[in-house]
Structures are given as C-alpha cells and as structure tokens.
Amino acid sequence: DADVTQTPRNRITKTGKRIMLECSQTKGHDRMYWYRQDPGLGLRLIYYSFDVKDINKGEISDGYSVSRQAQAKFSLSLESAIPNQTALYFCATSKTGVYEQYFGPGTRLTVT
Amino acid sequence: GIQVEQSPPDLILQEGANSTLRCNFSDSVNNLQWFHQNPWGQLINLFYIPSGTKQNGRLSATTVATERYSLLYISSSQTTDSGVYFCAVGGSEKLVFGKGTKLTVNP
Numbered sequence: 001d002a003d004v005t006q007t008p009r010n011r012i013t014k015t016g017k018r019i020m021l022e023c024s025q026t027k028g029h030d031r032m033y034w035y036r037q038d039p040g041l042g043l044r045l046i047y048y049s050f051d052v053k054d055i056n057k058g059e060i061s062d063g064y065s066v067s068r069q070a071q072a073k074f075s076l077s078l079e080s081a082i083p084n085q086t087a088l089y090f091c092a093t094s095k096t097g098v099y100e101q102y103f104g105p106g107t108r109l110t111v112t
Numbered sequence: 113g114i115q116v117e118q119s120p121p122d123l124i125l126q127e128g129a130n131s132t133l134r135c136n137f138s139d140s141v142n143n144l145q146w147f148h149q150n151p152w153g154q155l156i157n158l159f160y161i162p163s164g165t166k167q168n169g170r171l172s173a174t175t176v177a178t179e180r181y182s183l184l185y186i187s188s189s190q191t192t193d194s195g196v197y198f199c200a201v202g203g204s205e206k207l208v209f210g211k212g213t214k215l216t217v218n219p
C-alpha cells in the first residue's frame with residue numbers, strides 16, 4: 001500500500017465551487033506539504049505544516065486554505081475555485097531532522 | 113530565494129544511449145532530490161543526494177555542494193525512462209523545483 005495517499009485522484013469542478021483535497025500518510029512523519037504543478041513547470045509550495053498546531057504559508061497560498069486534522073492528515077481547500085487553479089496538486093511528507101520529502105500520487109484538478 | 117536551473121530543457125535519445133542531466137543551484141542546501149515524473153504525472157523519488165555520489169541500477173547521481181551543482185546520469189536508456197526529470201533543492205522548510213528536463217527515448 002502507498003505510504004502517502006491523496007483523494008480524489010481526479011476532479012472536475014465548476015467556477016465558484018468549494019472543493020477539498022485530502023492527503024493521508026502512514027509514514028509516521030510529522031511534516032506535511034501541499035504543492036501545485038502547472039503544465040511545463042516544476043512544483044511550487046502552497047502550504048506546509050510541521051505539526052498539528054503549526055501551519056505556514058508557502059509562496060502561492062492566495063485562494064487556498066489548509067487543515068491539519070491529525071498528524072497523518074492534511075487537507076487543502078479551495079474556497080471558491082477559479083479556472084487558473086486548474087493544476088496537478090501534490091502532497092508530500094518528511095520527518096523532522098531528515099530533509100528528504102516523499103510525494104503522493106497527485107490530484108488532477110480541473111476548474112471549468 | 114534560491115534559484116534552480118536544469119539543463120538541457122529537452123533531450124531526445126535512441127534506446128541504449130547514455131545521458132547526463134545537470135542541476136545548478138544558487139545557494140547552499142541541506143536537501144537535493146532528483147525525481148522522475150512519468151507520463152501519468154506521478155513523481156518517483158530517484159535520489160536524495162545533498163552531497164556525494166549514489167548509484168541505483170542504470171542511474172547514478174553526483175552532487176558537488178561546494179560548486180552548487182548536481183548531475184544525474186542515465187546509462188543504457190530505455191523507452192520507460194521517458195518523462196520529465198526534476199531536480200529540487202532546499203532546507204528545512206521547503207523544496208524549490210527546477211523546470212525539469214524532458215527526456216524522450218525512442219525505440
């Protein structure tokens with residue numbers, strides 16, 4: 001079984017709708033991240049969390065919010081989706097003191 | 113912030129050829145990772161290599177941290193090696209990704 005899972009894997013939604021992307025991990029890591037990838041580009045950081053009570057903005061947090069429900073769960077919300085939020089979204093985890101990050105399979109989101 | 117440049121942006125090979133991908137970065141880092149993104153979009157960890165040399169089968173990587181670059185070597189390439197290869201660098205908070213090298217291996 002995958003160590004980092006994301007749901008849904010694919011989603012099509014309409015402009016103005018609220019949508020939540022979920023990430024779960026069984027690696028026992030304390031740090032979790034949300035990244036976004038646009039076509040032809042590398043990933044960019046949206047939000048990150050070092051533990052349940054710690055949430056930090058990344059470089060492109062506008063239009064997004066997150067919730068760390070437990071050490072193993074980190075959700076990303078789009079309060080009112082817009083077409084330029086169409087992208088591939090990745091969740092990642094790491095362990096404090098160990099810098100390597102492990103990525104989930106990604107969620108392909110299309111906003112029409 | 114830290115800058116990451118990958119070269120070449122595109123690479124086309126015949127099956128069986130060898131290749132070298134390069135990653136230059138602008139500051140000292142604690143983390144450097146190489147990923148392969150397959151045609152389905154999944155990111156596959158290849159190496160965690162902030163310094164030194166590692167090998168895994170036909171792939172190897174070398175990072176010279178003092179000179180701020182890393183190289184990914186692919187030997188005897190196969191069609192399944194096609195995809196985009198990303199270098200990502202960072203510290204304790206986040207990874208900064210390069211724009212990738214798109215590799216196409218033709219049979």
